[in-house]
Amino acid sequence: MPAADPAAAPLAPGQVRVQPASLHYMEMQEVGAQGEAHVVWAPARVALREEQVADVVAPVSGRIVQIRAQVGDEVQAGAPLATLSSPDASRIRAEYANAQVELEVAQAEARRQRLMMEKGIGVEAEQLVAEARLKEARHNAEVAARAARFLGGGGNDGLVLKSPRAGVVLGRNATPGATVGPDAGSLFTVGDPAALWITADVFESDLATIVQGAPVQIEVASLDRPLSGKVLRVGSALNAQTRRGQVFIALDQASPSLRAGMLARAGIHARGAEGVSVPVSAVLIKDGQHSIVFVQISETVFEARPVVLGQPSNGYIPVLSGIGPGDRVVVKGGLLLDGAANQML
Incomplete structure:
Protein backbone atom coordinates (compact mmCIF):
# COMPACT_ATOMS: atom_id res chain seq x y z
CA MET A 1 0.00 0.00 0.00
CA PRO A 2 1.40 3.44 -0.91
CA ALA A 3 2.54 5.60 1.97
CA ALA A 4 0.18 8.25 3.40
CA ASP A 5 0.29 11.61 1.69
CA PRO A 6 2.04 14.48 3.43
CA ALA A 7 -0.75 16.92 4.26
CA ALA A 8 1.02 19.87 2.70
CA ALA A 9 2.32 18.16 -0.46
CA PRO A 10 1.42 20.24 -3.55
CA LEU A 11 -0.64 18.56 -6.28
CA ALA A 12 0.37 18.41 -9.92
CA PRO A 13 -2.13 19.39 -12.63
CA GLY A 14 -4.79 16.69 -13.02
CA GLN A 15 -4.30 15.31 -9.51
CA VAL A 16 -6.99 15.16 -6.82
CA ARG A 17 -6.69 14.52 -3.07
CA VAL A 18 -9.57 12.90 -1.20
CA GLN A 19 -10.33 12.49 2.47
CA PRO A 20 -9.42 9.08 3.92
CA ALA A 21 -13.08 8.48 4.74
CA SER A 22 -13.98 8.73 1.03
CA LEU A 23 -11.79 5.71 0.24
CA HIS A 24 -14.53 3.47 1.65
CA TYR A 25 -16.72 4.45 -1.31
CA MET A 26 -14.05 3.69 -3.89
CA GLU A 27 -12.54 0.53 -5.33
CA MET A 28 -9.13 0.25 -6.97
CA GLN A 29 -7.71 -2.51 -9.13
CA GLU A 30 -4.17 -3.12 -10.35
CA VAL A 31 -3.84 -3.34 -14.10
CA GLY A 32 -2.31 -6.57 -15.39
CA ALA A 33 -0.42 -7.21 -18.60
CA GLN A 34 -3.37 -9.12 -20.06
CA GLY A 35 -7.08 -8.47 -20.05
CA GLU A 36 -9.25 -10.52 -17.73
CA ALA A 37 -10.31 -13.88 -19.08
CA HIS A 38 -14.08 -14.17 -19.21
CA GLU A 50 -22.77 -31.58 -41.61
CA GLU A 51 -20.14 -34.13 -42.61
CA GLN A 52 -22.14 -36.93 -40.95
CA VAL A 53 -25.43 -36.19 -42.72
CA ALA A 54 -26.58 -36.52 -46.33
CA ASP A 55 -29.72 -35.14 -47.98
CA VAL A 56 -31.50 -36.95 -50.79
CA VAL A 57 -33.06 -34.76 -53.49
CA ALA A 58 -35.00 -35.79 -56.58
CA PRO A 59 -32.65 -35.34 -59.59
CA VAL A 60 -35.59 -34.64 -61.94
CA SER A 61 -39.28 -33.84 -61.66
CA GLY A 62 -41.62 -36.70 -60.97
CA ARG A 63 -44.39 -38.16 -58.79
CA ILE A 64 -43.71 -40.34 -55.75
CA VAL A 65 -45.36 -43.72 -56.21
CA GLN A 66 -43.80 -45.65 -53.30
CA ILE A 67 -42.04 -44.90 -50.02
CA ARG A 68 -39.52 -47.59 -49.19
CA ALA A 69 -37.93 -46.27 -45.97
CA GLN A 70 -39.33 -44.66 -42.83
CA VAL A 71 -37.82 -42.33 -40.23
CA GLY A 72 -35.76 -44.41 -37.83
CA ASP A 73 -34.92 -47.14 -40.34
CA GLU A 74 -31.29 -48.20 -40.51
CA VAL A 75 -30.13 -48.30 -44.13
CA GLN A 76 -26.99 -49.17 -46.04
CA ALA A 77 -25.39 -47.13 -48.80
CA GLY A 78 -27.40 -47.68 -51.99
CA ALA A 79 -30.55 -48.83 -50.20
CA PRO A 80 -33.78 -47.73 -51.96
CA LEU A 81 -35.68 -44.94 -50.20
CA ALA A 82 -38.48 -44.12 -52.64
CA THR A 83 -39.67 -44.82 -56.19
CA LEU A 84 -40.76 -42.04 -58.55
CA SER A 85 -42.57 -41.97 -61.86
CA SER A 86 -40.88 -39.38 -64.05
CA PRO A 87 -41.44 -38.51 -67.73
CA ASP A 88 -38.13 -36.64 -67.55
CA ALA A 89 -36.38 -39.86 -66.56
CA SER A 90 -37.99 -41.66 -69.50
CA ARG A 91 -36.87 -38.89 -71.87
CA ILE A 92 -33.27 -38.91 -70.58
CA ARG A 93 -33.03 -42.69 -70.93
CA ALA A 94 -34.45 -42.51 -74.47
CA GLU A 95 -31.91 -39.82 -75.37
CA TYR A 96 -29.15 -42.08 -74.02
CA ALA A 97 -30.38 -45.03 -76.12
CA ASN A 98 -30.60 -42.86 -79.24
CA ALA A 99 -27.12 -41.48 -78.61
CA GLN A 100 -25.75 -45.02 -78.41
CA VAL A 101 -27.40 -45.93 -81.73
CA GLU A 102 -26.06 -42.77 -83.40
CA LEU A 103 -22.59 -43.57 -82.07
CA GLU A 104 -22.72 -47.08 -83.53
CA VAL A 105 -23.83 -45.69 -86.92
CA ALA A 106 -21.07 -43.07 -86.87
CA GLN A 107 -18.46 -45.69 -85.95
CA ALA A 108 -19.57 -47.94 -88.81
CA GLU A 109 -19.47 -45.08 -91.33
CA ALA A 110 -16.01 -43.98 -90.14
CA ARG A 111 -14.72 -47.56 -90.54
CA ARG A 112 -16.20 -47.80 -94.04
CA GLN A 113 -14.55 -44.53 -95.12
CA ARG A 114 -11.17 -45.61 -93.74
CA LEU A 115 -11.42 -48.94 -95.57
CA MET A 116 -12.29 -47.19 -98.85
CA MET A 117 -9.33 -44.84 -98.45
CA GLU A 118 -7.05 -47.82 -97.88
CA LYS A 119 -8.31 -49.39 -101.14
CA GLY A 120 -7.78 -46.13 -102.99
CA ILE A 121 -11.43 -45.60 -103.89
CA GLY A 122 -12.40 -43.27 -101.07
CA VAL A 123 -12.79 -39.52 -101.07
CA GLU A 124 -10.79 -37.64 -98.46
CA ALA A 125 -13.50 -35.04 -97.86
CA GLU A 126 -16.06 -37.74 -97.11
CA GLN A 127 -13.68 -39.38 -94.64
CA LEU A 128 -13.17 -36.06 -92.85
CA VAL A 129 -16.93 -35.60 -92.57
CA ALA A 130 -17.32 -39.15 -91.19
CA GLU A 131 -14.60 -38.59 -88.59
CA ALA A 132 -16.20 -35.29 -87.50
CA ARG A 133 -19.60 -36.99 -87.14
CA LEU A 134 -17.98 -39.76 -85.09
CA LYS A 135 -16.38 -37.23 -82.75
CA GLU A 136 -19.72 -35.45 -82.30
CA ALA A 137 -21.54 -38.75 -81.70
CA ARG A 138 -19.01 -39.76 -79.01
CA HIS A 139 -19.48 -36.44 -77.25
CA ASN A 140 -23.27 -36.72 -77.35
CA ALA A 141 -23.09 -40.30 -76.07
CA GLU A 142 -20.87 -39.27 -73.14
CA VAL A 143 -23.23 -36.43 -72.17
CA ALA A 144 -26.27 -38.72 -72.39
CA ALA A 145 -24.48 -41.40 -70.36
CA ARG A 146 -23.67 -38.96 -67.56
CA ALA A 147 -27.29 -37.82 -67.45
CA ALA A 148 -28.52 -41.42 -67.32
CA ARG A 149 -26.06 -42.32 -64.53
CA PHE A 150 -27.23 -39.25 -62.57
CA LEU A 151 -30.73 -40.71 -62.47
CA GLY A 152 -29.59 -43.83 -60.65
CA GLY A 153 -31.60 -47.02 -60.68
CA GLY A 154 -34.87 -47.74 -62.45
CA GLY A 155 -36.08 -48.18 -66.01
CA ASN A 156 -38.34 -46.38 -68.46
CA ASP A 157 -40.10 -43.70 -66.42
CA GLY A 158 -39.28 -45.32 -63.06
CA LEU A 159 -36.72 -43.64 -60.80
CA VAL A 160 -35.36 -45.11 -57.56
CA LEU A 161 -33.97 -42.72 -54.96
CA LYS A 162 -31.14 -44.42 -53.07
CA SER A 163 -29.35 -43.66 -49.84
CA PRO A 164 -25.95 -42.05 -50.50
CA ARG A 165 -24.50 -43.39 -47.24
CA ALA A 166 -25.06 -45.88 -44.46
CA GLY A 167 -26.89 -44.61 -41.40
CA VAL A 168 -30.35 -43.96 -40.02
CA VAL A 169 -33.18 -42.15 -41.79
CA LEU A 170 -33.37 -39.00 -39.65
CA GLY A 171 -35.97 -37.11 -41.65
CA ARG A 172 -38.52 -37.64 -44.39
CA ASN A 173 -40.32 -35.00 -46.42
CA ALA A 174 -41.90 -37.28 -49.01
CA THR A 175 -45.43 -38.64 -49.31
CA PRO A 176 -46.93 -40.95 -51.95
CA GLY A 177 -48.56 -39.04 -54.79
CA ALA A 178 -46.61 -35.84 -54.20
CA THR A 179 -44.98 -34.14 -57.17
CA VAL A 180 -41.33 -33.37 -56.46
CA GLY A 181 -38.29 -32.04 -58.28
CA PRO A 182 -34.78 -30.67 -57.77
CA ASP A 183 -36.23 -27.46 -56.29
CA ALA A 184 -38.40 -29.32 -53.75
CA GLY A 185 -35.54 -29.63 -51.30
CA SER A 186 -34.49 -32.64 -49.29
CA LEU A 187 -36.84 -35.63 -49.41
CA PHE A 188 -34.81 -37.79 -47.01
CA THR A 189 -32.04 -37.06 -44.51
CA VAL A 190 -29.70 -39.94 -43.69
CA GLY A 191 -26.93 -39.79 -41.12
CA ASP A 192 -25.54 -40.79 -37.77
CA PRO A 193 -27.99 -39.68 -35.03
CA ALA A 194 -25.14 -39.58 -32.50
CA ARG A 271 -9.18 -15.15 -23.71
CA GLY A 272 -8.65 -11.64 -22.46
CA ALA A 273 -7.92 -8.84 -24.87
CA GLU A 274 -4.29 -8.36 -25.86
CA GLY A 275 -2.40 -5.76 -23.83
CA VAL A 276 -3.79 -3.67 -20.97
CA SER A 277 -7.51 -3.68 -20.28
CA VAL A 278 -9.72 -2.31 -17.49
CA PRO A 279 -13.35 -2.71 -16.45
CA VAL A 280 -15.66 -0.40 -18.36
CA SER A 281 -16.67 1.16 -15.04
CA ALA A 282 -13.14 2.60 -14.71
CA VAL A 283 -13.53 4.88 -17.76
CA LEU A 284 -15.02 8.35 -17.43
CA ILE A 285 -16.00 10.70 -20.26
CA LYS A 286 -14.72 14.26 -19.79
CA ASP A 287 -16.28 17.19 -21.64
CA GLY A 288 -18.37 14.76 -23.66
CA GLN A 289 -15.45 13.55 -25.80
CA HIS A 290 -12.27 12.75 -23.82
CA SER A 291 -11.84 9.39 -22.06
CA ILE A 292 -9.98 9.42 -18.73
CA VAL A 293 -9.02 6.90 -16.05
CA PHE A 294 -8.06 7.85 -12.49
CA VAL A 295 -4.82 6.26 -11.28
CA GLN A 296 -3.96 6.05 -7.56
CA ILE A 297 -0.66 7.86 -6.98
CA SER A 298 -0.59 7.51 -3.19
CA GLU A 299 -2.98 6.74 -0.35
CA THR A 300 -5.32 9.66 -0.99
CA VAL A 301 -4.00 11.23 -4.22
CA PHE A 302 -5.34 10.26 -7.63
CA GLU A 303 -4.38 11.43 -11.12
CA ALA A 304 -6.60 11.73 -14.18
CA ARG A 305 -4.97 10.05 -17.19
CA PRO A 306 -6.26 10.54 -20.75
CA VAL A 307 -6.55 7.13 -22.44
CA VAL A 308 -7.09 5.75 -25.93
CA LEU A 309 -9.55 2.87 -25.93
CA GLY A 310 -10.35 -0.17 -28.01
CA GLN A 311 -13.64 -2.02 -28.46
CA PRO A 312 -15.36 -3.06 -25.17
CA SER A 313 -16.27 -6.70 -24.68
CA ASN A 314 -17.98 -8.43 -21.76
CA GLY A 315 -17.45 -5.61 -19.29
CA TYR A 316 -13.78 -4.95 -20.14
CA ILE A 317 -12.21 -2.49 -22.55
CA PRO A 318 -8.66 -2.49 -24.01
CA VAL A 319 -6.57 0.59 -23.20
CA LEU A 320 -4.22 1.31 -26.08
CA SER A 321 -2.32 4.13 -24.34
CA GLY A 322 -2.40 6.19 -21.16
CA ILE A 323 -1.80 3.56 -18.48
CA GLY A 324 0.39 0.50 -18.13
CA PRO A 325 0.76 -2.74 -16.17
CA GLY A 326 1.02 -2.15 -12.42
CA ASP A 327 -1.04 1.05 -12.34
CA ARG A 328 -3.84 1.02 -9.75
CA VAL A 329 -6.96 2.41 -11.37
CA VAL A 330 -10.23 3.46 -9.81
CA VAL A 331 -12.90 1.00 -10.97
CA LYS A 332 -15.65 2.20 -8.63
CA GLY A 333 -16.33 5.69 -7.30
CA GLY A 334 -14.52 7.64 -10.00
CA LEU A 335 -17.26 10.28 -10.04
CA LEU A 336 -16.21 11.26 -6.50
CA LEU A 337 -12.97 12.52 -8.05
CA ASP A 338 -14.53 14.40 -10.93
CA GLY A 339 -18.18 15.28 -10.57
CA ALA A 340 -18.19 16.93 -13.99
CA ALA A 341 -17.38 13.68 -15.78
CA ASN A 342 -19.78 10.98 -16.90
CA GLN A 343 -19.57 7.19 -16.67
CA MET A 344 -18.75 5.54 -19.96
CA LEU A 345 -21.63 3.08 -19.62
Whole structure:
Protein backbone atom coordinates (compact mmCIF):
# COMPACT_ATOMS: atom_id res chain seq x y z
CA MET A 1 0.00 0.00 0.00
CA PRO A 2 1.40 3.44 -0.91
CA ALA A 3 2.54 5.60 1.97
CA ALA A 4 0.18 8.25 3.40
CA ASP A 5 0.29 11.61 1.69
CA PRO A 6 2.04 14.48 3.43
CA ALA A 7 -0.75 16.92 4.26
CA ALA A 8 1.02 19.87 2.70
CA ALA A 9 2.32 18.16 -0.46
CA PRO A 10 1.42 20.24 -3.55
CA LEU A 11 -0.64 18.56 -6.28
CA ALA A 12 0.37 18.41 -9.92
CA PRO A 13 -2.13 19.39 -12.63
CA GLY A 14 -4.79 16.69 -13.02
CA GLN A 15 -4.30 15.31 -9.51
CA VAL A 16 -6.99 15.16 -6.82
CA ARG A 17 -6.69 14.52 -3.07
CA VAL A 18 -9.57 12.90 -1.20
CA GLN A 19 -10.33 12.49 2.47
CA PRO A 20 -9.42 9.08 3.92
CA ALA A 21 -13.08 8.48 4.74
CA SER A 22 -13.98 8.73 1.03
CA LEU A 23 -11.79 5.71 0.24
CA HIS A 24 -14.53 3.47 1.65
CA TYR A 25 -16.72 4.45 -1.31
CA MET A 26 -14.05 3.69 -3.89
CA GLU A 27 -12.54 0.53 -5.33
CA MET A 28 -9.13 0.25 -6.97
CA GLN A 29 -7.71 -2.51 -9.13
CA GLU A 30 -4.17 -3.12 -10.35
CA VAL A 31 -3.84 -3.34 -14.10
CA GLY A 32 -2.31 -6.57 -15.39
CA ALA A 33 -0.42 -7.21 -18.60
CA GLN A 34 -3.37 -9.12 -20.06
CA GLY A 35 -7.08 -8.47 -20.05
CA GLU A 36 -9.25 -10.52 -17.73
CA ALA A 37 -10.31 -13.88 -19.08
CA HIS A 38 -14.08 -14.17 -19.21
CA VAL A 39 -16.98 -16.35 -20.29
CA VAL A 40 -18.99 -15.39 -23.37
CA TRP A 41 -22.60 -16.55 -23.13
CA ALA A 42 -24.49 -17.01 -26.37
CA PRO A 43 -27.73 -18.64 -27.58
CA ALA A 44 -27.08 -22.02 -29.14
CA ARG A 45 -28.78 -25.06 -30.59
CA VAL A 46 -28.11 -28.74 -31.04
CA ALA A 47 -27.44 -29.66 -34.67
CA LEU A 48 -26.30 -32.60 -36.74
CA ARG A 49 -22.71 -32.40 -37.92
CA GLU A 50 -22.77 -31.58 -41.61
CA GLU A 51 -20.14 -34.13 -42.61
CA GLN A 52 -22.14 -36.93 -40.95
CA VAL A 53 -25.43 -36.19 -42.72
CA ALA A 54 -26.58 -36.52 -46.33
CA ASP A 55 -29.72 -35.14 -47.98
CA VAL A 56 -31.50 -36.95 -50.79
CA VAL A 57 -33.06 -34.76 -53.49
CA ALA A 58 -35.00 -35.79 -56.58
CA PRO A 59 -32.65 -35.34 -59.59
CA VAL A 60 -35.59 -34.64 -61.94
CA SER A 61 -39.28 -33.84 -61.66
CA GLY A 62 -41.62 -36.70 -60.97
CA ARG A 63 -44.39 -38.16 -58.79
CA ILE A 64 -43.71 -40.34 -55.75
CA VAL A 65 -45.36 -43.72 -56.21
CA GLN A 66 -43.80 -45.65 -53.30
CA ILE A 67 -42.04 -44.90 -50.02
CA ARG A 68 -39.52 -47.59 -49.19
CA ALA A 69 -37.93 -46.27 -45.97
CA GLN A 70 -39.33 -44.66 -42.83
CA VAL A 71 -37.82 -42.33 -40.23
CA GLY A 72 -35.76 -44.41 -37.83
CA ASP A 73 -34.92 -47.14 -40.34
CA GLU A 74 -31.29 -48.20 -40.51
CA VAL A 75 -30.13 -48.30 -44.13
CA GLN A 76 -26.99 -49.17 -46.04
CA ALA A 77 -25.39 -47.13 -48.80
CA GLY A 78 -27.40 -47.68 -51.99
CA ALA A 79 -30.55 -48.83 -50.20
CA PRO A 80 -33.78 -47.73 -51.96
CA LEU A 81 -35.68 -44.94 -50.20
CA ALA A 82 -38.48 -44.12 -52.64
CA THR A 83 -39.67 -44.82 -56.19
CA LEU A 84 -40.76 -42.04 -58.55
CA SER A 85 -42.57 -41.97 -61.86
CA SER A 86 -40.88 -39.38 -64.05
CA PRO A 87 -41.44 -38.51 -67.73
CA ASP A 88 -38.13 -36.64 -67.55
CA ALA A 89 -36.38 -39.86 -66.56
CA SER A 90 -37.99 -41.66 -69.50
CA ARG A 91 -36.87 -38.89 -71.87
CA ILE A 92 -33.27 -38.91 -70.58
CA ARG A 93 -33.03 -42.69 -70.93
CA ALA A 94 -34.45 -42.51 -74.47
CA GLU A 95 -31.91 -39.82 -75.37
CA TYR A 96 -29.15 -42.08 -74.02
CA ALA A 97 -30.38 -45.03 -76.12
CA ASN A 98 -30.60 -42.86 -79.24
CA ALA A 99 -27.12 -41.48 -78.61
CA GLN A 100 -25.75 -45.02 -78.41
CA VAL A 101 -27.40 -45.93 -81.73
CA GLU A 102 -26.06 -42.77 -83.40
CA LEU A 103 -22.59 -43.57 -82.07
CA GLU A 104 -22.72 -47.08 -83.53
CA VAL A 105 -23.83 -45.69 -86.92
CA ALA A 106 -21.07 -43.07 -86.87
CA GLN A 107 -18.46 -45.69 -85.95
CA ALA A 108 -19.57 -47.94 -88.81
CA GLU A 109 -19.47 -45.08 -91.33
CA ALA A 110 -16.01 -43.98 -90.14
CA ARG A 111 -14.72 -47.56 -90.54
CA ARG A 112 -16.20 -47.80 -94.04
CA GLN A 113 -14.55 -44.53 -95.12
CA ARG A 114 -11.17 -45.61 -93.74
CA LEU A 115 -11.42 -48.94 -95.57
CA MET A 116 -12.29 -47.19 -98.85
CA MET A 117 -9.33 -44.84 -98.45
CA GLU A 118 -7.05 -47.82 -97.88
CA LYS A 119 -8.31 -49.39 -101.14
CA GLY A 120 -7.78 -46.13 -102.99
CA ILE A 121 -11.43 -45.60 -103.89
CA GLY A 122 -12.40 -43.27 -101.07
CA VAL A 123 -12.79 -39.52 -101.07
CA GLU A 124 -10.79 -37.64 -98.46
CA ALA A 125 -13.50 -35.04 -97.86
CA GLU A 126 -16.06 -37.74 -97.11
CA GLN A 127 -13.68 -39.38 -94.64
CA LEU A 128 -13.17 -36.06 -92.85
CA VAL A 129 -16.93 -35.60 -92.57
CA ALA A 130 -17.32 -39.15 -91.19
CA GLU A 131 -14.60 -38.59 -88.59
CA ALA A 132 -16.20 -35.29 -87.50
CA ARG A 133 -19.60 -36.99 -87.14
CA LEU A 134 -17.98 -39.76 -85.09
CA LYS A 135 -16.38 -37.23 -82.75
CA GLU A 136 -19.72 -35.45 -82.30
CA ALA A 137 -21.54 -38.75 -81.70
CA ARG A 138 -19.01 -39.76 -79.01
CA HIS A 139 -19.48 -36.44 -77.25
CA ASN A 140 -23.27 -36.72 -77.35
CA ALA A 141 -23.09 -40.30 -76.07
CA GLU A 142 -20.87 -39.27 -73.14
CA VAL A 143 -23.23 -36.43 -72.17
CA ALA A 144 -26.27 -38.72 -72.39
CA ALA A 145 -24.48 -41.40 -70.36
CA ARG A 146 -23.67 -38.96 -67.56
CA ALA A 147 -27.29 -37.82 -67.45
CA ALA A 148 -28.52 -41.42 -67.32
CA ARG A 149 -26.06 -42.32 -64.53
CA PHE A 150 -27.23 -39.25 -62.57
CA LEU A 151 -30.73 -40.71 -62.47
CA GLY A 152 -29.59 -43.83 -60.65
CA GLY A 153 -31.60 -47.02 -60.68
CA GLY A 154 -34.87 -47.74 -62.45
CA GLY A 155 -36.08 -48.18 -66.01
CA ASN A 156 -38.34 -46.38 -68.46
CA ASP A 157 -40.10 -43.70 -66.42
CA GLY A 158 -39.28 -45.32 -63.06
CA LEU A 159 -36.72 -43.64 -60.80
CA VAL A 160 -35.36 -45.11 -57.56
CA LEU A 161 -33.97 -42.72 -54.96
CA LYS A 162 -31.14 -44.42 -53.07
CA SER A 163 -29.35 -43.66 -49.84
CA PRO A 164 -25.95 -42.05 -50.50
CA ARG A 165 -24.50 -43.39 -47.24
CA ALA A 166 -25.06 -45.88 -44.46
CA GLY A 167 -26.89 -44.61 -41.40
CA VAL A 168 -30.35 -43.96 -40.02
CA VAL A 169 -33.18 -42.15 -41.79
CA LEU A 170 -33.37 -39.00 -39.65
CA GLY A 171 -35.97 -37.11 -41.65
CA ARG A 172 -38.52 -37.64 -44.39
CA ASN A 173 -40.32 -35.00 -46.42
CA ALA A 174 -41.90 -37.28 -49.01
CA THR A 175 -45.43 -38.64 -49.31
CA PRO A 176 -46.93 -40.95 -51.95
CA GLY A 177 -48.56 -39.04 -54.79
CA ALA A 178 -46.61 -35.84 -54.20
CA THR A 179 -44.98 -34.14 -57.17
CA VAL A 180 -41.33 -33.37 -56.46
CA GLY A 181 -38.29 -32.04 -58.28
CA PRO A 182 -34.78 -30.67 -57.77
CA ASP A 183 -36.23 -27.46 -56.29
CA ALA A 184 -38.40 -29.32 -53.75
CA GLY A 185 -35.54 -29.63 -51.30
CA SER A 186 -34.49 -32.64 -49.29
CA LEU A 187 -36.84 -35.63 -49.41
CA PHE A 188 -34.81 -37.79 -47.01
CA THR A 189 -32.04 -37.06 -44.51
CA VAL A 190 -29.70 -39.94 -43.69
CA GLY A 191 -26.93 -39.79 -41.12
CA ASP A 192 -25.54 -40.79 -37.77
CA PRO A 193 -27.99 -39.68 -35.03
CA ALA A 194 -25.14 -39.58 -32.50
CA ALA A 195 -23.08 -37.16 -34.62
CA LEU A 196 -24.28 -33.99 -32.89
CA TRP A 197 -22.57 -30.72 -32.14
CA ILE A 198 -23.53 -27.35 -30.73
CA THR A 199 -23.70 -24.20 -32.82
CA ALA A 200 -23.58 -20.94 -30.85
CA ASP A 201 -24.41 -17.49 -32.24
CA VAL A 202 -21.76 -15.13 -30.84
CA PHE A 203 -21.67 -11.34 -31.13
CA GLU A 204 -19.18 -9.89 -33.58
CA SER A 205 -17.26 -8.08 -30.81
CA ASP A 206 -16.70 -11.37 -28.93
CA LEU A 207 -15.59 -13.57 -31.84
CA ALA A 208 -11.99 -12.31 -31.75
CA THR A 209 -11.62 -13.50 -28.13
CA ILE A 210 -12.64 -17.11 -28.90
CA VAL A 211 -9.99 -19.61 -29.94
CA GLN A 212 -10.07 -23.19 -31.10
CA GLY A 213 -10.01 -25.66 -28.21
CA ALA A 214 -11.49 -23.24 -25.66
CA PRO A 215 -13.62 -25.06 -23.05
CA VAL A 216 -17.38 -24.57 -23.21
CA GLN A 217 -20.26 -25.21 -20.83
CA ILE A 218 -23.58 -26.03 -22.50
CA GLU A 219 -26.89 -25.64 -20.73
CA VAL A 220 -29.95 -27.38 -22.20
CA ALA A 221 -33.29 -26.66 -20.54
CA SER A 222 -34.48 -30.27 -20.74
CA LEU A 223 -31.32 -31.67 -19.12
CA ASP A 224 -30.72 -31.61 -15.36
CA ARG A 225 -26.99 -30.95 -15.65
CA PRO A 226 -24.79 -28.94 -18.02
CA LEU A 227 -22.67 -30.58 -20.71
CA SER A 228 -19.06 -29.80 -21.53
CA GLY A 229 -17.32 -29.33 -24.83
CA LYS A 230 -14.61 -27.52 -26.74
CA VAL A 231 -14.61 -25.00 -29.56
CA LEU A 232 -14.04 -26.89 -32.80
CA ARG A 233 -13.93 -23.87 -35.10
CA VAL A 234 -15.12 -20.29 -35.41
CA GLY A 235 -17.21 -19.41 -38.44
CA SER A 236 -15.90 -16.83 -40.90
CA ALA A 237 -19.24 -15.22 -41.83
CA LEU A 238 -21.58 -12.90 -39.95
CA ASN A 239 -25.35 -12.64 -40.04
CA ALA A 240 -26.00 -9.21 -41.53
CA GLN A 241 -29.08 -8.59 -39.35
CA THR A 242 -27.93 -9.88 -35.95
CA ARG A 243 -24.18 -9.18 -36.32
CA ARG A 244 -23.47 -12.63 -34.88
CA GLY A 245 -21.17 -15.38 -36.13
CA GLN A 246 -21.39 -19.11 -35.57
CA VAL A 247 -19.06 -20.98 -33.23
CA PHE A 248 -19.06 -24.77 -33.63
CA ILE A 249 -18.63 -26.78 -30.43
CA ALA A 250 -17.77 -30.47 -30.13
CA LEU A 251 -19.18 -32.29 -27.11
CA ASP A 252 -16.72 -33.99 -24.76
CA GLN A 253 -19.17 -36.86 -24.32
CA ALA A 254 -22.27 -37.88 -26.27
CA SER A 255 -25.61 -37.60 -24.47
CA PRO A 256 -28.45 -39.96 -25.45
CA SER A 257 -30.96 -37.29 -24.38
CA LEU A 258 -29.85 -34.77 -26.98
CA ARG A 259 -31.88 -34.27 -30.14
CA ALA A 260 -31.11 -32.13 -33.16
CA GLY A 261 -33.02 -28.86 -32.96
CA MET A 262 -32.92 -28.49 -29.17
CA LEU A 263 -32.23 -24.96 -27.94
CA ALA A 264 -29.30 -24.40 -25.60
CA ARG A 265 -27.08 -21.76 -24.00
CA ALA A 266 -23.30 -21.91 -24.40
CA GLY A 267 -20.76 -20.37 -22.05
CA ILE A 268 -17.47 -20.14 -23.95
CA HIS A 269 -14.23 -19.43 -22.08
CA ALA A 270 -12.67 -16.55 -24.00
CA ARG A 271 -9.18 -15.15 -23.71
CA GLY A 272 -8.65 -11.64 -22.46
CA ALA A 273 -7.92 -8.84 -24.87
CA GLU A 274 -4.29 -8.36 -25.86
CA GLY A 275 -2.40 -5.76 -23.83
CA VAL A 276 -3.79 -3.67 -20.97
CA SER A 277 -7.51 -3.68 -20.28
CA VAL A 278 -9.72 -2.31 -17.49
CA PRO A 279 -13.35 -2.71 -16.45
CA VAL A 280 -15.66 -0.40 -18.36
CA SER A 281 -16.67 1.16 -15.04
CA ALA A 282 -13.14 2.60 -14.71
CA VAL A 283 -13.53 4.88 -17.76
CA LEU A 284 -15.02 8.35 -17.43
CA ILE A 285 -16.00 10.70 -20.26
CA LYS A 286 -14.72 14.26 -19.79
CA ASP A 287 -16.28 17.19 -21.64
CA GLY A 288 -18.37 14.76 -23.66
CA GLN A 289 -15.45 13.55 -25.80
CA HIS A 290 -12.27 12.75 -23.82
CA SER A 291 -11.84 9.39 -22.06
CA ILE A 292 -9.98 9.42 -18.73
CA VAL A 293 -9.02 6.90 -16.05
CA PHE A 294 -8.06 7.85 -12.49
CA VAL A 295 -4.82 6.26 -11.28
CA GLN A 296 -3.96 6.05 -7.56
CA ILE A 297 -0.66 7.86 -6.98
CA SER A 298 -0.59 7.51 -3.19
CA GLU A 299 -2.98 6.74 -0.35
CA THR A 300 -5.32 9.66 -0.99
CA VAL A 301 -4.00 11.23 -4.22
CA PHE A 302 -5.34 10.26 -7.63
CA GLU A 303 -4.38 11.43 -11.12
CA ALA A 304 -6.60 11.73 -14.18
CA ARG A 305 -4.97 10.05 -17.19
CA PRO A 306 -6.26 10.54 -20.75
CA VAL A 307 -6.55 7.13 -22.44
CA VAL A 308 -7.09 5.75 -25.93
CA LEU A 309 -9.55 2.87 -25.93
CA GLY A 310 -10.35 -0.17 -28.01
CA GLN A 311 -13.64 -2.02 -28.46
CA PRO A 312 -15.36 -3.06 -25.17
CA SER A 313 -16.27 -6.70 -24.68
CA ASN A 314 -17.98 -8.43 -21.76
CA GLY A 315 -17.45 -5.61 -19.29
CA TYR A 316 -13.78 -4.95 -20.14
CA ILE A 317 -12.21 -2.49 -22.55
CA PRO A 318 -8.66 -2.49 -24.01
CA VAL A 319 -6.57 0.59 -23.20
CA LEU A 320 -4.22 1.31 -26.08
CA SER A 321 -2.32 4.13 -24.34
CA GLY A 322 -2.40 6.19 -21.16
CA ILE A 323 -1.80 3.56 -18.48
CA GLY A 324 0.39 0.50 -18.13
CA PRO A 325 0.76 -2.74 -16.17
CA GLY A 326 1.02 -2.15 -12.42
CA ASP A 327 -1.04 1.05 -12.34
CA ARG A 328 -3.84 1.02 -9.75
CA VAL A 329 -6.96 2.41 -11.37
CA VAL A 330 -10.23 3.46 -9.81
CA VAL A 331 -12.90 1.00 -10.97
CA LYS A 332 -15.65 2.20 -8.63
CA GLY A 333 -16.33 5.69 -7.30
CA GLY A 334 -14.52 7.64 -10.00
CA LEU A 335 -17.26 10.28 -10.04
CA LEU A 336 -16.21 11.26 -6.50
CA LEU A 337 -12.97 12.52 -8.05
CA ASP A 338 -14.53 14.40 -10.93
CA GLY A 339 -18.18 15.28 -10.57
CA ALA A 340 -18.19 16.93 -13.99
CA ALA A 341 -17.38 13.68 -15.78
CA ASN A 342 -19.78 10.98 -16.90
CA GLN A 343 -19.57 7.19 -16.67
CA MET A 344 -18.75 5.54 -19.96
CA LEU A 345 -21.63 3.08 -19.62
